[in-house]
Amino acid sequence: MSKGRFGIYGGQYIPETLMNAVTELEEAYHRFKDDREFKAELSELQQNYGGRPSLLYYAEKMTKDLDGAKIYLKREDLNHTGSHKINNVLGQVLLAKRMGKTRVIAETGAGQHGVATATAAALMGMECEIYMGKEDTDRQALNVYRMELLGAKVHTVTSGTQTLKDAVNETMREWTRRVRDTHYVLGSIMGPHPFPTMVRDFQSIIGREAKQQILEQEGRLPDALVACVGGGSNAMGLFYEFIEDQSVRLIGCEAGGQGIDTDKNAATMATGTVGIFHGMKSYFCQDRYGQIAPVYSISAGLDYPGIGPEHANLNDLGRAEYVAVTDDEAVEAFEYLSRLEGIIPAIESAHAVAYVKKLAPSMAKEQIIIVNLSGRGDKDVAAIARYRGVEIYE
Amino acid sequence: MNKIKQTFAEGKAFVPFITAGDPSLEITEQLVLQMAEAGADLIELGIPFSDPVAEGTVIQAADARALAAGTTTDKIFATIQRVRRVSQVPLALMTYMNPIFTYGIEKFMVNSREAGIDAVIVPDVPFEEKEELLPFCTKYGIELISMITPTSKQRIKIIAAEAQGFVYCVSSLGVTGVRQEIGNNVREMIRLVKEVKDIPCAVGFGINTPEQAAEMAEFADGVIVGSAVVRIVEQYGADCLPHVVEYVRKMKEAVRR
Numbered sequence: 001m002s003k004g005r006f007g008i009y010g011g012q013y014i015p016e017t018l019m020n021a022v023t024e025l026e027e028a029y030h031r032f033k034d035d036r037e038f039k040a041e042l043s044e045l046q047q048n049y050g051g052r053p054s055l056l057y058y059a060e061k062m063t064k065d066l067d068g069a070k071i072y073l074k075r076e077d078l079n080h081t082g083s084h085k086i087n088n089v090l091g092q093v094l095l096a097k098r099m100g101k102t103r104v105i106a107e108t109g110a111g112q113h114g115v116a117t118a119t120a121a122a123l124m125g126m127e128c129e130i131y132m133g134k135e136d137t138d139r140q141a142l143n144v145y146r147m148e149l150l151g152a153k154v155h156t157v158t159s160g161t162q163t164l165k166d167a168v169n170e171t172m173r174e175w176t177r178r179v180r181d182t183h184y185v186l187g188s189i190m191g192p193h194p195f196p197t198m199v200r201d202f203q204s205i206i207g208r209e210a211k212q213q214i215l216e217q218e219g220r221l222p223d224a225l226v227a228c229v230g231g232g233s234n235a236m237g238l239f240y241e242f243i244e245d246q247s248v249r250l251i252g253c254e255a256g257g258q259g260i261d262t263d264k265n266a267a268t269m270a271t272g273t274v275g276i277f278h279g280m281k282s283y284f285c286q287d288r289y290g291q292i293a294p295v296y297s298i299s300a301g302l303d304y305p306g307i308g309p310e311h312a313n314l315n316d317l318g319r320a321e322y323v324a325v326t327d328d329e330a331v332e333a334f335e336y337l338s339r340l341e342g343i344i345p346a347i348e349s350a351h352a353v354a355y356v357k358k359l360a361p362s363m364a365k366e367q368i369i370i371v372n373l374s375g376r377g378d379k380d381v382a383a384i385a386r387y388r389g390v391e392i393y394e
Numbered sequence: 395m396n397k398i399k400q401t402f403a404e405g406k407a408f409v410p411f412i413t414a415g416d417p418s419l420e421i422t423e424q425l426v427l428q429m430a431e432a433g434a435d436l437i438e439l440g441i442p443f444s445d446p447v448a449e450g451t452v453i454q455a456a457d458a459r460a461l462a463a464g465t466t467t468d469k470i471f472a473t474i475q476r477v478r479r480v481s482q483v484p485l486a487l488m489t490y491m492n493p494i495f496t497y498g499i500e501k502f503m504v505n506s507r508e509a510g511i512d513a514v515i516v517p518d519v520p521f522e523e524k525e526e527l528l529p530f531c532t533k534y535g536i537e538l539i540s541m542i543t544p545t546s547k548q549r550i551k552i553i554a555a556e557a558q559g560f561v562y563c564v565s566s567l568g569v570t571g572v573r574q575e576i577g578n579n580v581r582e583m584i585r586l587v588k589e590v591k592d593i594p595c596a597v598g599f600g601i602n603t604p605e606q607a608a609e610m611a612e613f614a615d616g617v618i619v620g621s622a623v624v625r626i627v628e629q630y631g632a633d634c635l636p637h638v639v640e641y642v643r644k645m646k647e648a649v650r651r
């Protein structure tokens with residue numbers, strides 16, 4: 001079987017035009033990932049620019065309110081640009097620069113990955129173009145302007161369902177058009193090898209920090225880790241360091257949209273089947289002829305019909321569990337965390353918070369949950385207001 | 395000698411592409427028959443996919459029209475079987491890996507053979523992943539066409555060494571679509587292929603005019619034209635037949651000049 005497999009999943013299902021580019025990327029990644037200078041430079045950027053380490057915050061009021069397991073929030077929302085996406089982007093853009101690329105392109109759903117990419121490109125002096133579905137440029141208008149402020153060109157994608165999946169399609173097309181000077185900064189642990197491995201490695205700092213922090217604060221490992229799953233990068237970033245720790249439950253929260261018994265959701269594990277798309281073998285929402293399904297979620301960042309191949313494998317092995325959280329539950333959790341802890345989570349992250357609200361009361365008081373607060377919710381305020389029937393202007 | 399080899403042995407080939415089911419499978423059936431009559435040597439039939447990542451806007455739109463019209467892989471096989479009652483024109487199916495994988499790779503190849511398909515072209519299955527398809531292609535006598543592109547470089551020889559049927563030489567970077575200028579390193583790409591293997595090389599991506607086709611045919615064994623044909627289908631819809639026929643005739647003439 002080809003390279004980059006997680007069990008049967010992963011691989012490199014991409015057009016021939018891109019094969020040398022991904023091979024070159026893989027070689028560069030292997031060369032630099034253990035290179036002392038590269039590591040030092042990245043670590044310096046992560047700390048002094050990205051704001052790492054992120055806090056592991058004991059959510060005391062939430063814990064009391066739910067009256068069950070102790071809840072800790074891994075505060076990726078406090079990173080520069082407001083989400084975990086910057087962890088991956090700093091790594092990839094630095095690598096692209098070392099490879100002699102002068103231009104980066106990226107897809108974005110919620111706009112967080114686009115903003116992070118535009119930010120790193122500004123910092124490192126690279127040209128930057130971002131592809132974003134029309135539906136998302138509408139619902140995340142603030143992030144579009146933010147990317148433009150950072151000097152990026154934003155392309156509105158009007159093909160297909162005009163969401164994240166189509167933004168990925170368009171970025172791949174652009175990469176085949178202009179591959180020599182351009183690096184595609186993929187935003188999650190998906191796509192062809194080496195992306196799932198490389199992005200996971202860059203994100204795994206979340207779990208490494210969290211493990212050290214929880215051992216310092218509690219002197220023991222947590223009982224459960226909870227994170228939202230779009231492509232799966234913030235979840236795998238948190239999970240990876242704990243995979244060998246069998247006592248730690250790994251729980252990914254997918255977008256249940258209007259419910260997994262409706263056709264308006266993006267819960268790939270709950271409703272998808274094995275397929276091959278966007279460069280990888282994994283689970284996808286699709287029909288019996290392999291046509292990719294139009295998916296739906298209130299959250300632009302989770303509105304994706306697939307999931308990273310490493311998650312597919314953890315699912316099959318029974319090592320991780322995946323649950324679906326509906327729009328309603330996520331919005332309710334968005335408001336809950338805002339009022340109770342004074343922390344406005346990204347609507348993506350609110351999916352994980354919503355599940356913790358169900359999980360914590362069923363656990364004992366000595367038990368510990370770490371939930372990944374993958375991003376902050378400023379970008380979602382207007383959309384949530386609209387969801388509640390309040391028309392506000394951004 | 396298999397049909398594809400024989401086709402290229404008879405002279406420079408003109409290979410038009412259409413998306414099956416655009417605007418309807420009835421028109422597709424007529425298009426295949428009439429293009430063959432007008433001189434098409436091999437016809438590439440696209441199975442529409444929801445997310446054709448290697449396609450430019452023209453073929454993307456064709457895929458969307460075909461899917462909206464209710465086209466499915468099963469209905470396409472049924473259409474091809476009807477074609478085969480009257481025509482032996484060589485046929486290649488072009489689609490992405492997911493429609494094949496999800497349908498069932500073996501079932502796909504069984505049905506392809508029963509329908510009389512000669513080859514499959516799967517743009518998102520590169521050399522490194524072809525083992526997933528190849529055993530089934532071999533078992534059911536379907537040729538798996540390899541693609542090479544301007545970025546293939548050192549890979550050309552590796553790919554060519556194991557190529558079957560013909561080598562699909564992608565003329566330029568990027569996705570399908572009509573272009574003003576065709577990359578000029580195709581000639582070199584073909585030379586590298588032939589150094590390793592005596593196999594026909596057909597050039598595709600971007601070709602539109604008879605002049606471009608004639609120029610390519612000077613050194614290529616065949617010329618593949620997709621977007622330009624699909625654009626005619628788009629423009630005339632159900633009335634496209636005479637227009638496509640006229641275009642195919644002109645292009646074939648240019649290729650055989």
Ligand SMILES: Cc1ncc(COP(=O)(O)O)c(C=O)c1O
Binds near residue numbers: 234375
């Ligand atoms: C804040 C936030 N969390 C999560 C995601 C989902 O991505 P992933 O599953 O790769 O973490 C996104 C994507 O846009 C996001 O912006």
